[in-house]
Amino acid sequence: MIDKIFFNFTRLSALLILVIVAWIFVVLFNHSLEAMNTFGLDFITRDEWAPNLDKFGAYAAILGSIISTTLAMLLAVPIAVGVAIFLSEIAHDKIKGFFGVSVELLAAIPSVIYGMWGLFYFVPIIRDIFGGLGIGLLAAGIVLAIMILPFMAAVTRDAMNTTPDILKESAYALGGTQWDVIKDIIIPYAKAGIIGSLILALGRAIGETMAVTFVMGNVHHVPGSILDPTTSIPVTLANEFTEADSSLYFSSLFGLALTLLIMSFVVIAVAKFYFLRKARRAS
Amino acid sequence: MASIIDIKEECALHVRDFEFTYKGSSAPSLKKVTMPIARHSITALIGPSGCGKTTLLRSFNRMHDLYPGNSYGGEIEFEGRNILTPKEDLIQLRTKIGMIFQKPTAFPMSIFDNVAYGMRLQGIKNKTELNDRVEKALKDAAIWKEVSDRLKHDANGLSGGQQQRLCIARAIAVEPEVLLFDEPTSALDPISTQGIEKLVIELKERVSIIIVTHNMQQAARVSDYTGFMYLGELIELGQTEELFVTPKEKLTQEYITGKFG
């Protein structure tokens, strides 16, 4: 009797996850219907976001999301891979331990703090070097890169560490150098895991809000250069959700949220269910 | 005391008063090991688990150096020099002293690239030379017939026994002087084991071989000399037949008659 009740409680809680996820999709979809019906495909292809005219095209926000995350990936991937190589192959045990723990702790620092630091310390530097406002895609890309770096490095290192020692030793036994072993054995062996880790970090970067909201600018315009302020989906949501004053405006914001959710869901699913699962099966 | 045969023929390696201590251990894992290794013959190392066979084997190509903090003592002479000095060129040393591991270790690349790997590391780029030497190595490792039509395939598609022969081909392709085998058949079925044993015997024409094995029959079948190790010491080294029929040490006798271990 109690057994049954307990079982049902646990099962309901587990099913609740599925319910919530489905519910999120349904709610976001329903609320964005008005925008979709009004604008159709224009919603994602038009670069006009004019609340005063009740015209909403999300092109600039979508583009801003894509460019800022691409920029962040371009900056973070080489460094994260370098850090991962350092942590798994170069550093001695003590440094490995210290460095490894600091990286994991830094990955836990709230993103709002990265954003605040970016605004007060990094934006002025960009302003000094390149002129302009300092706020914009470049600042957003850099702050985002720094923010995802610890996570990215930690998961990439974990992927590299799955390479069996005996495989590495076999290459050393043929006269390979450390770098030979890294590029010919570890990277090919852990390829799926490494790519999966990088894409997973990308998935997080797409949805990251606070680190970029401080430094992006929230200007609904396709930027002329990466130094220009622009916006992205999370930045728009963060800045405008509480200001929306018409139902179409709200619906458009929900449309943005749905777009963001789908983008990150797809990216994360590809990382987890294609690459990381393949990596797990291989090892 | 240990009873070590005096080898009359030419020696490939000479271990003298060798000691080895793992990082963080208080006691050495190998104690005062002195052991000549005859050239172009097969020397087997036997002994109970944990006696130091692998540790000794991995000292010949300084594999232990991959993990900082381990320390060597005494000397191992190879080509007229002590290879334990800090100035020893490990890349050079490892191309002359090859190693085959307990489990097959096919690299994540094609069969051809696996065998060509060591040669490419040495800078051999010439296509025809590579092709010829890969073919020869695969033939010498008795696996050519099975793979000649799929050299471009991923090496991980091969069976365990095939992969182990591939690893042997990879090791002999760089024409080493010495080959170290650490229980090369422990992960294989009896048929593959037979194939590897046959191959090892053929190889001694050209290389000096040291093989660690848990299997005394295997040592008896393939080796010319056998060393028996116990608790980090070399107890006895003799001609294989003599060691198994008329061991000089009581410990050896007890071990080969199955009294312990």
Added chain:
Amino acid sequence: MTAVQKRIVINKIALTLSTLSALIALAFLFWILGVLVMKGISALNWNIFIFEGAPPGYAESGLKHALVGQAILIGMATAIGVPLGILAGTYLSEYGKNSKLAHTIRDISDIMMSAPSIVIGAFVYAVVVIPMGHFSAWAGAIALGIIMIPVILRTTDDMLQLVPGELREAAFALGAPKYKVILSVVYRGAKAGILTGVLLGIARVGGETAPLLFTSFNDNFFTTDLNAAMPSLTVTIFNYATSPYEDWQQLGWAAAFILSMFILGLNILGRVILFAGKKGK
């Protein structure tokens, strides 16, 4: 230069570059940490804990409202997320095991763990804030609770699976019903792991800003009314840091410092508990 020499040089270069990237990363991270500590500590004083928010320029302004609000929000989120997460994790590990349903739930929950938190905020806005007609602590806590569930679920599932099967069998052999076995044997065996999961879950939502922006919103004054907008450290950081007022920015740094120490502390505590638990076995 022979091929081998060339390889040795390339090796040196590659290893140097990789070490360099590690140093660059470390430099940036310590820069951020350094700024946080310097700015944060210099902005700390007792007033922060005594006074609530005030208009810019007031000497008697502090963060009491945000600290209390944050504690309330996290407490409520924990009350929502932890039981649900533990129960769901229990289902996966003890009942669902390798069934298709269990795997689907694990997969979906894994994706949820990395999903954009601002979207959760939008969802809660739609299902809680709109029907209620106003922002509330409830809405914020629900958003954080939803974010917490997958984290707790995952660690509970993992940790319960680590409990050896013989322990369960021994208890069953004594005739205990399954729920008793789970409650008294399995949970006890995984105690340290579950506690660590809870701490990491709290740390995870403690730093969340985005899902609070339009659920609990913010308030510059002290309140314990769960049916009204509720201040939080994170949103306060955002508002104060983006304001043009120097003294508000100072308070923002102080809030950032307190928040970071809280979250790092939880992370370290979680690790220590897990480590001690492992050692004890």
